[in-house]
Amino acid sequence: MKDRPATADTLREILETVYPRYVSGETLALATVVSTVRSAPRGPGAAMAVAQDGAVVGSLSGGCVEGAVYDAAVEVRESGRPRLQTYGFTGGDLEAFEVGLTCGGVIEVYIEQISRAAFPELAALRESLAAGEPVALSTVVAGPEEGPGRIGSRLVVWEDRRAGTFGSAALDDIAAADARARLRRGSTDLRHYSSAGRREGEEVSVFTQSFVAAPRMLVFGAVDYAAALARLGAFLGYRVTVCDARPVFVTAERFPDADEVVRRWPHEYLEAEHAAGRLDDRTVVAVLTHDPKFDVPLLAAALRMPHLAFVGALGSRRTHEDRLARLREAGLGEAELRRLHSPLGLDLGGRSPEETAVSIVAEIVAEAHGGSGRRLHDTEGPVHANNRGLAAVDSG
Template identity: 50%
Template sequence: MKDILGDLVRRLEGGGAVALARVVEVSGAAPREPGAAMVVTADGRVIGSLSGGCVEAAVIETAREVLETGVCVGERFGIDDGIAPGLTCGGEIEIVTEYVGAKRLPLLRQLRALVEAGEPVALVTTLSGVSDWALLQPGEPGPWPQIDGDIAALVRSGRSAVAGADRCEPDQSALPRVFVQAFAAPPRMILAGANAFVRALSRTGSQLGYRVTVVDAREVFATPAQFPHADEVVVDWPHRYLRAEAEAERIDGRTVVCVLTHDPKFDVPMLAASLAVVPLAFVGALGSRRTHLDRVARLREQGVTDAQLRRLRSPLGLDLNARTPEETAISIAAQIIAETSGGSGRALSDTDGPIHR
């Protein structure tokens, strides 16, 4: 939903209402994760996607119904049998479509502001009748005390999922079924260096949802104009910046560090500092095999241990025979995705089993 949030707000500001359809549960192989969203306007315009085209036509028909009745509708789609709409990938998804009118604007504007600021937040929605909404941040109680614990756990983890159920507890108090759409603070990508490779990777990292920081001690090169896709450009020695961020607890186990300076006086201190920080999701350094061997020798002289060196990914990137900065950025990003998500980096045609783990 994050990718259509701005469009959703603008549509409501323009007047009228829309139908908002979201994937709330997934089982087996499915094209999208919980939280994927699609908006259908009163004049039939469609924004976003739920399944890559498998079930959108059926959901658009449901959206028209929802716009007339104002009541949310839940649907499950399984394997495509050639008769009813379904998924060709063999999984099953549940989609809930609800009416969204102008009264939701204040909450949606607040949600957009928090997401743009990188604040963790969740939109909690009841999944039957005329839906209720609540906007919650970590530590805030929700309006459903019976399932507050389940909701709070999802908000903290940044995971979108269903909580509760449409049933009654033994004391007959209502226990609603809700969808918790979590918007976690974005993970960080810290890029040491100020060159064309950093510029290309800053753009790719931003497209992948990272909050990108470019850091270099050379003021003439490290300028926002040179790196328009970075969230921030810092003029400082990279290792000094990283240590300060670690001490301030502004990096965590999702943080990615890539050193692309090609200069021992910058990259050796930065790598030594990065490998000393636990946890980091990924530490890599660009360079040739000869550069790597020289760098490892220098790191050993700095007291970096064998265990720490095993965390270093260098030469950085997958073997794509990349030459240009843009190709190299794809190569690096592919390795980061594979290693942080448990992928093998092999061609899918050479592997067996489920495509999505």
């Protein structure tokens, strides 16, 4: 899979280099970005490890704060005492320059010691990552030195089990429930609890990283629009596949941002991926072919897969009406046809492949998060539509 721009180096990416040192008995330090404010080079989850011989694996900011973090990591590696460090602009150009964040951003970095004694659950975490099993890692990054919610304590959480403890059954239960909610969404974030295990407290700060396979974007039709859409899909973190039956068009050189380029009849490829269990409720299907002999069997197959997150087809309103008629002839019912996003994209007024790709991903994002697609200026209430959903999780 290609690197994703938001966070290129996470624990998942650096673990294969770190793990052999861990197994050999070496003690390392691990630094992880747990929160950002304003502009920041990398998002939460970016990670960097410092080995006993001084070797560095990973990156937190593309070079901005690595020097300062390195020095702190060496201290933590030797002392075993974790710490939460803040780096960023604090009011003066000199202060900003000293930590390297002249962009004006602020990041919080949690630094901890990693060894077989300090992190015995790492072996199970690594095994799940290698097997592609969804797993979440929750770590107390700010809390008391001793007792429930102790800084540095961890939970590794799967859908059906967990390992480790925060030192309190109540805190373990509520943090594990929240970790599973994040695991289902594939999200990574920082949460706060009381040491007694309530969500309204602030004494304990828990950073949860979700490790799941990237969601898939299947783009059918090897056209210029597909190249632009593959680029934006990769930027959003999708694993992008471009599929077309025409060998002269479907080449890796034409789609450098796609994770894979497949030459096959579209409906056959989709049905094979479905049969193999490689599609889920995060999978996005975008049909750009404008050819009934490809479109109709492909869309008929896709719309009969109710678990797919999004099924859309590019084209004019006339093409859309013709497509609906053909799909009805193929036996699809009205409930299935209502799942079709066509004509595909939001009304942004653009015409170029790149502008069209922006309108397509805008509709995909809006659908995923319950957005209206309207200008925020013309709406009321929370800016982020999913705030209400998160509030429900927090109070549940």
